[in-house]
Amino acid sequence: MLRIERVSHAYGEIVSLRDVTLTLDEGEILCLLGPSGCGKTTLLRIIAGLETEYRGLVALEGADIRPMPAHQRQFGLMFQDFALFPHLSVADNIAYGLKRKGLDRKRIGVRVQSLLERVGLEGLDERDVASLSGGQKQRVALARSLAPNPRLLMLDEPLGSLDAQLRDQLALELRGIIKEAGLSAIYVTHDQREAYAVADRLAVMDEGSVRQHAAPRRVYMRPACAFVARFLGMSNIFATGDSRVANLRGLREDDAWTGAKTFLIHPSGMSLSPADAELAAQVSVILDQAVFRGGYFDATASTAAGASLDFSVKDLPVAVGESFDLWIARDAVMPFVD
């Protein structure tokens, strides 16, 4: 439904977006994932119509919406700081967009009540927004952006200011509410766990560019570049010329390796026994460290050549300091050009 084509934007000298192209399907939740300053908020603002100085195309259902001012787009935007109107009560905040639509009082009242119910804030209508907790504010902000039935909902770090414990649960809850409302949504976050929980598709951004645009599982299993892999917390990334690991990536060199500067050994592609998959290498290592995560181990081992490898395995029948063989699947070795 939404198409962004070659959008570029700069704040003065600083380029914030570079030829960004993305699409969003009807009813889909797209997650813009990336470190702060990667341009994801700017992209949201361009879509919302809040930024007007940019190059490229923004089209909604095939129609160019670039000249359309923000207040006519009917896109909901939930701000990182929630941007609740401090002079209005909870109910009046939620009703704000409805009033702009010119709805009559009664219908506004009904709609506000049903939204309060949906976000779990029944009975707080007349509360002063300043007196709400962070989680409550987040819900009011969500209810407010949902209220006018937006054609597209955008959420900028909606859980950013909440503590980590709440996030996982709230992220799922958010997804539930968006899906229940049948909305298309763009969700901005820097937290991959949140992104996996919410997104139908992920767009990983860095320095104003989209590095990878795919389903969450695909992004995790097959990061498109070293940046994405690193951003997702993977550490087995080595330079192709690194002699310590020359024996780990297998012998076969195909097209994917021409021009490759680095390669990743995916932490899920290593095992303590030869698996069914085609192998790239078998290497003898000494276990440095192991953490039981409940259901699996995160472990670090080093090779005789001095390379350190992180891997995840279901079972780890070795003690720290002991030596063992590690089997690396060919699939787990991915060359990157960056």
Next chain:
Amino acid sequence: MFFRVVSILFLIQATMASASAQEAERVVVLTHDSFAISEALLESFEAQTGISVEILRSGDAGQMVNQAILSKNNPLGDVLYGVDNTFLSRALDASIFAPYQSPALSYIANAFLPDDSFRVTPVDYGDVCLNYDIAYFEESGTELPASLSDLTEEAFHGLLVAQNPATSSPGLAFLLATIAEFGDEGDYTYLDYWEDLRANDVLVVDGWTDAYYGEFKVRGRDTGSRPMVVSYASSPPAEVLFSEEPAAGAITGAIVGDNMCFRQVEYVGVLAGAANEAAARQFVDFMLSPAFQAELPLNMFVFPVREDIALPDVFAEYALIPENPASVDSAEIEAKRDDWIQAWMEVMLR
């Protein structure tokens, strides 16, 4: 709520404005703060002419003239009364007056006319001179000063209070008397004289009221400490008139020796561009009428310019008119006034 209050206030204002808009013919007299004449007299003028009189006071004579000059494109009044010979040149140079030759001029000595252009008409005059507390001089046996020079003598140490010529009209007049006496160049100028006065502990205050009612000590009043003050030759009759026991005789005296006083003549003129010039002319005639002239002494303590007017008894008895007041040419005053005053301030106020 807020806007309601505001709009109500504006509504009240609008009705007030329309009420004051209905005006009869009137003459606005621009004058100084000391202007005073009886209400009955003004009412008789209004009754006779059908012109209502509004008095607009604008500070002392100097401030009034300056105001009139500053607003000469939009005169604030129709008639200006009270410009005296110390400020006349300034007013004439600024062309704020429209010439008018009153028929009543025939009753006035030609010596009072500043020139033959009829831009202003003399109304009254008064002499600024030293006043003293008779009781003090009788009790202490001190001789009265016979000239201005005497004031620098030890006998008069700490006795005199004078006014700042920058802020007071009698102050300026007295300064002019000292300038007439000692000149502004030579071995001993008026500045040297004032330097000596200062050494002899003369007190300088800003205004006549401060000096006369604040610092001047006279029998029967418990304010002030100095038995000599710069005031008017007509102050002694006023003192008698206002004293609680008028029959007791003179309380203060004026010293009217030769060259010890300075004569101020006050003029009236029709303001150029007056809204109501005809009424303004009538008011000038009115000021020269016997009735008005006769009221001048007891209302403003000045002498009428018309010689055919009899003075009230208290004036005849207690007022002295100096025979040879000091005089300084009006044009010279205008040319040098600011420099004189400034030089004076540098000597006296620092």
Next chain:
Amino acid sequence: MIQRARKLWMVVYLAPLAFLVVFYVYPLLSILDLSIRPAGAFDLSGFVKLLSTDYYIGTLVFTVYQAALSTGVTLLLALPCAFVFARYRFRGKSLLLSLATLPFVLPTVVVALAFAALLGKDGLLNDALAALFTLDYEPIQLERTLAIIIIVHVFYNFAVALRIMTSYLSAVGFSLEEAARCLGADELSLWRDIRMPLIRPALLSAGLLVFIFSFTSFGVILILGGIRFATLEVQIYYQAVNMFNLPLAAALSLVQILSMLALMIIYTSTQKQLRLTLASHHSLTKRARSAGARLALGSCVGLIALLLFAPLLALVARSVLVAGQLDFGNFASLAQKSRGSLLFIAPLASVFNSLRFALMAMMAALILGLIASYLIESRGRLSRLADPLFMLPLATSAVTLGFGFIIALDEPPLNLRASWLIIPISHTLVALPFVIRSVLPSLRAIPSSLREAAQTLGAKPLDILLTIDLPLLGRGLAVGATFAFTVSMGEFGASLFVAQRESVTIPVVIYRLIGDPGFASYRQSMAMSVVLLLVCAGGFVLIERLRVAGVGEF
């Protein structure tokens, strides 16, 4: 459509600029013109005279001297109190602090008279002392001394300095001090190493503000000092009105403008250092429990009460007590218009004038100030220029403004000399910086995300202004309105130049009554001052209450 809207905005933005150009820049240029081309030809004799005459140099030196002295005494008194107030809480503290700002909105004529009523020759204190010790002279001889000028300047500025320093100290909190204490700092090193360096920006800022106010003091010095204590302001007035030496007045005005400009530049640069987070640290204040703390607190409260209430009570007492008897005759006489009086109108009619002009000036200043605040916040090319530009009237003395008005606005097409409009216009100009300074912080405090949120919720630009900005600016606007109203009510310097005939305002009437010989006028001026005091306080309270009730009703 966007293009057209932009053009419309430009026109709206230009309104306050145009106002400033016509009613500020143009009169000031006229002054400049008059000072360097007095008779139409280039002539610097005014300046030569100014700079070569000891007397005028003396005026300048004295202006600086009395301002420095006033600043020193004010800070010396306010600094300890600021520490005490930031430190301790007690019942009625906020009431006292806001009451203490009352002098700031009181007209100079009223304050000058209040002090005359308290400390003057016939003042209450002299009467009381003379009666108590059966003296036949007045023990307190403060009239026309530097001392009374300084005392009144302290009265005016004490609360300003106190508030700046107290709020700064409260924002800074005392955690640093406590940390230093934990590290073994004794009382002396606390003052030397922690407190003084901490308070320095606020001290500097408050000091500069007090200096600026004292530097431009006019009414107080004119009434209580006289020409012997002439500051630049008073000298400008004397030269223009008494001496009619317009070129010299213009030259003096120019010196005044340049000095103030320099002071304002320094002041705004210190303001930047002061921009602290306005988080309140009320929890950090504590109750005064020790005897020493109670004594310190008691002294400060006592000082404020004495400084604030004694002169005002004396004024009220003097206005209603005639020879020891309660007598409201002074007030009754205010309603009468007599030709024998110094005034063209009944004294009470000036109350109506003042109210009318104050309301007009308030409305005009609010509207122009609001637009100007947006212009300043727009971050465009104009805005960098606009901020200091709109502060300029604050840096220009009212006397200079009034003088500029009468020499510039007396010819077509701006022939306002005889019109009463000139008064609300001059008041608007004087009030404008106050409105902008009140609105701007509120405007800056509105996160742009609120407007954007409203926008995404379908709010048109006008909706945003009405439903987001104005309600959130309510407090700032109300504060600005208060300032504009009271500034206009008490405005003296400019009004003295421009108010004419029927349009005289209360302060001008009071001044005229003071100048009139005779006891009745003196009492009338006291009564009139009480009226102005009440009107100002009443206006203050009214707007304060409207503010509380009215937020969100715009």
